Amino acid sequence: MLRDETVCGPPGIDEDLGAVAAGIRALRELALDPVASEDGARVYDFSIRWGVLMSGRLKRLEHYHRAGELTEGQERGYRLLRGELKEAAPLAEGLGIGGPTVPLED
Numbered sequence: 001m002l003r004d005e006t007v008c009g010p011p012g013i014d015e016d017l018g019a020v021a022a023g024i025r026a027l028r029e030l031a032l033d034p035v036a037s038e039d040g041a042r043v044y045d046f047s048i049r050w051g052v053l054m055s056g057r058l059k060r061l062e063h064y065h066r067a068g069e070l071t072e073g074q075e076r077g078y079r080l081l082r083g084e085l086k087e088a089a090p091l092a093e094g095l096g097i098g099g100p101t102v103p104l105e106d
Helices: 013-032 040-066 072-095
Strands: none
Touching: 013 040, 013 072, 040 072
16 A cells, blocks of 8 residues: 555654654753763763764654655644754753754744
């Protein structure tokens, strides 16, 4: 059976949105926990996972956004996600890990 991409958007986009949103929640939890945020091994481990999200899933979302291939709902979700990333970027900076790798505003 063929997918109707005009309704569904590219495969995996909803999972990408969910994974990046979960990463933002984890970033907030780590950054706001004074004990965890001082644990170098924990911050390093998180920074690896965060980097994969930023350079993989987030870049993929940006690609499909720029190509105009996201559904209306996915576009809304992506805009909200970028707003959350903009708010969370100082937390990443405070932990000494990389920030978002895409423009956070159009």
